Amino acid sequence: MLSRIAESLFWIGRYVERADNTARLLDVHLNVLLEDPWVDEPSANASLLSVMSCPVDGPVSRGDVLRHLAFEDDSATSIAGTLAAARENARRAREVISTEVWESLNTTRMDLRRWSRASRPHEYFVWVRERAAVVWGLSSATTSRDDAWHFMELGRSLERADMIARLLMTRSLEGTTGPNWTTLLRTCSAHEAYLRTVRALVTEERAAEFLLIDRLFPRSIAYNLDRAESILSQIEGSESNRALAGRARLALGRARTNLEYSPVRDILDDLVTQMHEVQRACATASDLIRDRYFLPAATVTWNQEAL
Amino acid sequence: MASTDDPTPWTGYTPVAAWDEAMDVEGSVRDPYARVYAEIERMSGDDLYSRAEALANTYLAQGVTFDHAGEERPFPLDIVPRVIGSDEWEIISPGVSQRVKALEAFLADVYGSQHCVQDGIVPRRLIATSQYFYRSVAGVEPANGVRVHVSGIDLVRDQHGIWRVLEDNVRVPSGVSYVLSNRRAMSQMFPEMFGAMGIRPVLEYSRRLRASLAKCAPEGVDDPTIVVLTPGVYNSAYYEHSLLARTMGVELVEGRDLETVNGRVYMRTTAGRRRVDVIYRRVDDDYLDPVVFRPDSSLGAPGLVNAARLGNVTIANAIGNGVADDKLMYTYMPDLIRYYLNEEPILPNVDTWRLEEADAREEVLDRLDELVVKPVDGAGGKGVTIGPKASREELDKVKAQITADPRGWIAQPVIQLSTVPTLTDDGLEPRHVDLRPFAINDGDDVWVLPGGLTRVALQRGQLIVNSSQGGGSKDTWVLGGVRHRASTQPPPEARVEFGGIGSVPQTAHPEDYVAGQQQQQQQQQREQPSAEPATHPDGPAEEASC
Numbered sequence: 131m132l133s134r135i136a137e138s139l140f141w142i143g144r145y146v147e148r149a150d151n152t153a154r155l156l157d158v159h160l161n162v163l164l165e166d167p168w169v170d171e172p173s174a175n176a177s178l179l180s181v182m183s184c185p186v187d188g189p190v191s192r193g194d195v196l197r198h199l200a201f202e203d204d205s206a207t208s209i210a211g212t213l214a215a216a217r218e219n220a221r222r223a224r225e226v227i228s229t230e231v232w233e234s235l236n237t238t239r240m241d242l243r244r245w246s247r248a249s250r251p252h253e254y255f256v257w258v259r260e261r262a263a264v265v266w267g268l269s270s271a272t273t274s275r276d277d278a279w280h281f282m283e284l285g286r287s288l289e290r291a292d293m294i295a296r297l298l299m300t301r302s303l304e305g306t307t308g309p310n311w312t313t314l315l316r317t318c319s320a321h322e323a324y325l326r327t328v329r330a331l332v333t334e335e336r337a338a339e340f341l342l343i344d345r346l347f348p349r350s351i352a353y354n355l356d357r358a359e360s361i362l363s364q365i366e367g368s369e370s371n372r373a374l375a376g377r378a379r380l381a382l383g384r385a386r387t388n389l390e391y392s393p394v395r396d397i398l399d400d401l402v403t404q405m406h407e408v409q410r411a412c413a414t415a416s417d418l419i420r421d422r423y424f425l426p427a428a429t430v431t432w433n434q435e436a437l
Numbered sequence: 438m439a440s441t442d443d444p445t446p447w448t449g450y451t452p453v454a455a456w457d458e459a460m461d462v463e464g465s466v467r468d469p470y471a472r473v474y475a476e477i478e479r480m481s482g483d484d485l486y487s488r489a490e491a492l493a494n495t496y497l498a499q500g501v502t503f504d505h506a507g508e509e510r511p512f513p514l515d516i517v518p519r520v521i522g523s524d525e526w527e528i529i530s531p532g533v534s535q536r537v538k539a540l541e542a543f544l545a546d547v548y549g550s551q552h553c554v555q556d557g558i559v560p561r562r563l564i565a566t567s568q569y570f571y572r573s574v575a576g577v578e579p580a581n582g583v584r585v586h587v588s589g590i591d592l593v594r595d596q597h598g599i600w601r602v603l604e605d606n607v608r609v610p611s612g613v614s615y616v617l618s619n620r621r622a623m624s625q626m627f628p629e630m631f632g633a634m635g636i637r638p639v640l641e642y643s644r645r646l647r648a649s650l651a652k653c654a655p656e657g658v659d660d661p662t663i664v665v666l667t668p669g670v671y672n673s674a675y676y677e678h679s680l681l682a683r684t685m686g687v688e689l690v691e692g693r694d695l696e697t698v699n700g701r702v703y704m705r706t707t708a709g710r711r712r713v714d715v716i717y718r719r720v721d722d723d724y725l726d727p728v729v730f731r732p733d734s735s736l737g738a739p740g741l742v743n744a745a746r747l748g749n750v751t752i753a754n755a756i757g758n759g760v761a762d763d764k765l766m767y768t769y770m771p772d773l774i775r776y777y778l779n780e781e782p783i784l785p786n787v788d789t790w791r792l793e794e795a796d797a798r799e800e801v802l803d804r805l806d807e808l809v810v811k812p813v814d815g816a817g818g819k820g821v822t823i824g825p826k827a828s829r830e831e832l833d834k835v836k837a838q839i840t841a842d843p844r845g846w847i848a849q850p851v852i853q854l855s856t857v858p859t860l861t862d863d864g865l866e867p868r869h870v871d872l873r874p875f876a877i878n879d880g881d882d883v884w885v886l887p888g889g890l891t892r893v894a895l896q897r898g899q900l901i902v903n904s905s906q907g908g909g910s911k912d913t914w915v916l917g918g919v920r921h922r923a924s925t926q927p928p929p930e931a932r933v934e935f936g937g938i939g940s941v942p943q944t945a946h947p948e949d950y951v952a953g954q955q956q957q958q959q960q961q962q963r964e965q966p967s968a969e970p971a972t973h974p975d976g977p978a979e980e981a982s983c
Contacts, residue, residue, distance in 0.1 A: 132694050136707045221500065222670050225683035229499075236500045277707060365707070423707045 131226075131277040137424035138223040139278055142235070143285025145216035149209045150262035151293035152182070153255040156199055156209075158309050158317045159300065160251060163192065170305030177304040181296050182207050200254065201246055209258055210242050216265075228272035234264050277365060284361045284419070288412045291354035294318065294341060295408040302402050311337035318349040339394045351408055355386040358415065365423070378418035385411035445478045446485050447858075450865050453898075455853035456598045457867050458519065469522040469916055472634055476627065477517070482864060489516040489860055492622055501618045502676055512676075513909035514619050516626070519857045519870060519891045523917025526637075526887065529600060529874060532784035533590045534883040535774060537876045540607055540761050542777035544584045547760055548575050558776050559769050566844055567766070568814055569608075569722065569759025573729050577746045577756070581653045581880040584755035586717070587646065589613075589873045589889075592784065594855035601787050601852075603871065605762040605770070608754060609719050612890040613642060613875050614677035617684070619912040620888075636914045637887035642875070643684035646717075649879035650685075653751045654714045661714035663687045664704065666695070668720050668736045678719050692720070697740030700747040715751045716741070722756050764813040764847045765791060788850055792843040801848040802839065805832050808848045810839070823900060825851060854900055857911065859893055869894045871902050872913065888913035 159178055163169055175190035184198050184207045198208060205211035217239040220232050238261045245254045266286075273279045297317060301308045312332045315321040324332070324340050327347070344350040362379050385408050389397065397404045452460050459470040466474045477485065496502070496511040521529070546553050547564055554561045564570055589610030591603045620639050624631050647663065654661035667678035669691050682689035694704050695713065703710035723730045725737040744750045760766065768789045771782045790797040790808075801808060805824055812820040822835050839846050856867035874889035891911040892902035902908040 131707050132688055132690060133705050133707055134691065134694055135688075218670075221675075221679075224500075224679040225689045232500065233498055237498050240497060281707075367708075 131281070133424050135223045135226055136277065136281045137420070138219040139226070139281040140285040140419070140424075142216050142219045142223070142227075143282040144289040145212040145219070146235075146262050146265050147286045147289040148293060149212045149216070149258055151290065151297065152199055152207070152209050152212070153258040153262075154317045155182075155293070155297050155300065156195070157252060157255045158297075158313055159195070160192070161313070162306060162309050166306050168307075173305035174303050178300065181299045181303070196251060200251065209254075210246075213242060213258075213261070214239050226278050228268070230268045230272050231265060234261070234268055238265070280361050280365050281423075284358055284365070287354040287358040287361065288416055290349065291351050291358070292409050292412040294349060294351050294354070295405040295412075298338075298341065299402055299405045314341065320347060320349055323347050334398065335394050338398055342394070342397065343390050352386050352389055355382045355408075355411075358382050359386070362419075378415040378422070381411045381414045381418070444482075446480060446482050446865050447474070447478055448864075450858060450867070453856060453867050454596075455867070455869065456594055456596055456855040458594070458855050458857050458870075460858075469520040472630060473518060473520060476630055477865075485516060485860060485865075488626055492516060492626060495622055495625075496618075499618070500676065501615070501622075512615055512618075513895065514615075514622060515893055515909050515911045516860050517858050517865065517911065518623060518627075518914050519872075519911045520914045520916065521872075521888070523915065525600070526915045526917065528783060529592065529872075530885045530887070532600070532602075532782075533592075533874050533876050533885045535778065535780060535783050536590055536602065536605065536770065537585055537588050537607075537878055537883045539770065539774040539777050540588070540605060541583070541585050541878060543773050544607075544755070544758060544761050545582065546777075548577070548584075548757060553773065553776060556776070558772055559766075563765065563769075564760060567760045567763060569757065569763065571722065571729075571757040573742065574746075574755070574757045577742075578748070579653065579755055580655050580748070580751050583649075583653050583753075583878050583880045584758055585761075585878055586649055586653065586753040586755075587613075588754075588876045588878070590876065592872045592874065593787070593852055594872075595787075596853050598855070600784055602767075602770070602784050603787055603852075604764065605767060606873075607758045607762045609721065610873070610875065611674045611677055611719070612873055612892075613886070614674075614680040615910050616875070616886065616888060616890050616913070617642060617680065619910060623912040634914065635916060637917065639886055639888055642877075642886050643681065645877050645879075645884055646681070647685040647687070649877050650715050650717055650751075650753060652879050653753060655748050655751055658714045662712060663715045663717065664690045664713050666690055666692070666716050666718040666720055666737075668692075668724070672719075674719065681717070692734075692736045692738050695738035695741075697738060697744050700740070700744050700749050702738070702741065702744050702750045713750060715753065717753050722759060725752075725756065759814075764789075764811055765793075765844070768847070787852060790848040792839055792846050792848060797848075798839065798843060802836060805836060805848075807851065809851055810835050810846055810848050813845055813847055821901060823851060851900070854894075854902070857891070857893065859895070859909075859911075861895070861897075866897065868897075869900055869902065870911065887915040 159174075163171055163174065171192065172189040175192065175195045176186065178195060179186050179190060179198060182199060184205070186194065186198065198205070200209050202208040202211055203214065206215065213235075217235045220227055220235045224232055245257065269279075269282065273282070297314065301314070309317070311334055312321065315324050315332065315337055318341060320340060324337065324347075327344070328336050328340065330336065340347065341350055343352040345353065345356075347353060359379050359382050362382075366376075388407065389404075450460070451464075452462065458467065459474065460466055480488075492514055493511055496514065501512050502510055543553065547570070551561075551564075553559050554564065585607045587610060589606040589612065591606065592600050593603045594600055616639055630636075650663050651661055654663075663685070664687055665678055665682040665685070667675060667689055669675070672678070679689055688704065690704055690713075696703055696705065696710070698710075702713045702716070704713055718725060720736050724734040726739060726741040726743075727734050727737065728739045729742045730737075741750070741752065742756065745752050745756070767786065768791055771786055774780060774782045790801050792798045792801060801810075806827070808824045810822045810824070822831060824832070827835070835846075854869040854871060857870050858865045859868035861868070870891050870893045872889050872891050875886045877884050877886070891913045892908045893911055894900060894902045895909050
């Protein structure tokens with residue numbers, strides 16, 4: 131697989147997953163703003179934007195949040211921006227992805243215009259989640275399980291772990307009590323699975339445990355870190371130069387075991403720092419993967435005098 | 438048949454001064470178009486427009502676009518196909534093939550011993566002053582002798598219906614992807630006609646191209662690695678590059694994916710370097726190798742030419758082909774066909790004045806307002822001046838240009854390109870078209886793709902058809918293919934068995950069908966007492982049946 135193509139596939143995986151989770155996160159945030167009677171909306175909005183790594187100075191309105199995270203065109207944090215970027219990457223990797231996947235990404239980008247002034251953001255979020263599901267469904271049904279699939283899945287699992295960590299951080303937003311655990315479980319489509327697995331009412335520790343380290347549920351952080359690790363070792367195969375990719379696995383493994391082997395109470399008491407660590411591990415791994423498998427950013431310039 | 442009173446989409450369609458391919462001057466439909474005419478006649482105008490809109494939407498969804506001034510647009514495809522009878526194709530196909538063979542022989546000669554110069558067919562001056570003649574590739578022998586792997590010969594049809602060659606393209610001719618996607622879209626739009634008309638298929642193009650690229654691999658390579666080299670996603674033909682790579686099943690690379698080490702070419706993959714044997718390049722000569730050509734180019738890879746000279750990689754089409762397809766060399770093509778092939782040209786040229794010759798120049802400068810003047814190395818309709826439509830100032834400017842650089846210009850009479858019915862805002866109207874058939878040379882034979890790209894000028898009276906000048910395209914149907922749906926007798930047995938074996942039953946969840954029927958029966962039984970639904974003890978009947 132060409133390095134340049136692999137990089138595009140990796141980012142398609144990340145962008146689509148990011149759009150999906152951003153839609154979930156915004157949906158829950160708007161609900162919290164409605165339901166929490168003592169909410170201090172501007173600071174809740176501002177701290178949400180900083181969780182999503184696009185901090186803004188001054189008071190932040192609901193409209194600002196939607197603009198930055200849902201509708202802005204040229205932004206790596208907004209839904210519209212990431213879906214458009216996913217489509218541009220698919221265009222670059224057009225000859226390795228299947229026609230079905232390409233058309234689903236292409237029509238998604240085209241339909242984005244329709245939503246730009248949507249009066250009901252909730253419907254937009256539902257649509258985004260549906261489109262992401264279509265993309266995943268089609269790629270899972272039409273992609274050979276070779277490197278093309280591995281790099282896309284790698285991007286997706288890293289992004290999912292990262293985004294769930296960000297979602298859990300919204301528990302500690304300033305100016306609001308944040309979403310309760312039942313809401314968080316619902317946001318991750320995990321409520322039914324939780325009830326079946328834990329067979330108990332939602333308590334803070336159990337819910338947190340489920341979203342952090344459940345081994346079987348595909349939207350727990352540890353599940354996705356583990357998935358990324360095993361994909362990495364599949365990509366490595368029998369290569370000679372494993373050092374950099376090995377370090378990527380190391381970063382992910384350390385973050386995962388930290389979650390798995392710490393008492394859940396400790397993590398909850400220090401949730402923001404712990405979730406920061408997860409995000410940082412994902413970012414480190416992403417950088418190491420880029421250095422190892424994708425082209426270095428420097429472009430080759432030809433100097434005729436060197437002849 | 439609709440009565441003469443009912444308006445059909447054809448009402449008001451009148452051919453203009455040019456040769457109309459669908460209708461003769463008396464207004465009767467020409468043979469090849471009979472079926473298309475009848476099919477459209479049955480539709481209402483709205484139906485036609487809604488189909489046209491559906492076509493545009495499919496193209497947007499599929500991303501069949503071209504880059505125009507930095508913006509991605511759907512490639513305009515007209516709803517009315519262009520039909521070419523099989524008798525006409527029997528002239529075009531051998532004509533194109535003959536032309537390609539002559540071009541191939543000429544290129545081999547120019548970059549070899551230049552017999553054509555010694556024998557006085559082509560002046561040496563002409564070759565030496567050609568901008569696209571590269572001494573740096575003289576002596577680079579292509580693996581199986583092929584330099585023109587893919588070519589596009591532009592044809593037009595004049596006032597008398599005669600096919601003429603307007604231009605040869607043997608560098609990197611583009612447009613074939615639109616032939617393939619136009620066909621796919623049109624066959625979904627008019628399935629009925631495809632079954633009945635026996636249209637020759639175009640889909641085998643990619644397979645043919647791949648086979649011919651495999652055949653030109655360096656000697657000793659059994660299973661060559663083929664790549665398509667693209668300038669990148671911002672190139673106006675990027676859609677085509679990716680479609681060709683995809684349908685051939687090969688990698689699409691950019692210059693930065695390639696590196697040359699010790700005269701061998703590699704691509705950078707996630708599993709390290711991989712050797713490349715054949716490069717189907719869609720990058721112009723000038724940008725291909727910064728060592729030999731433009732040093733500021735980052736679209737190619739340094740060292741490519743050297744690797745090709747060593748015979749370690751085949752570059753298709755070969756570098757330096759441009760010497761054969763400039764518009765001045767074009768005027769020598771009929772002579773070259775006679776010289777190399779010992780045959781009379783099947784397809785005539787358009788009459789052309791070489792402005793280097795003093796007599797010709799004098800005549801042309803006198804009659805500038807009735808002629809077309811073109812730059813010899815131009816493409817995409819740039820720099821073309823059509824005398825009858827030009828202003829006084831434009832003509833003066835052209836005059837000055839010709840006097841300053843006679844080698845750089847040619848003049849031709851204005852050709853009224855043939856017209857084909859085209860859907861416009863005012864209904865169906867005749868619009869001027871040309872045709873670019875594509876030919877693949879695999880070293881043994883030249884194969885011409887049945888049909889080719891028909892470009893249509895969408896403005897009334899416009900004679901320049903290039904898509905960069907607001908032109909559109911049409912699906913081109915060549916008749917005379919095998920009819921697939923010949924009527925076959927149904928087998929006499931009532932029960933058809935597949936290959937002599939019975940079928941394996943499709944199973945289902947055991948409770949779904951058998952037990953499901955019982956449950957339904959039970960429910961129905963329970964419902965039966967409720968002859969008077971309102972008084973049923975269990976509540977309304979609607980709930981009970983749910």
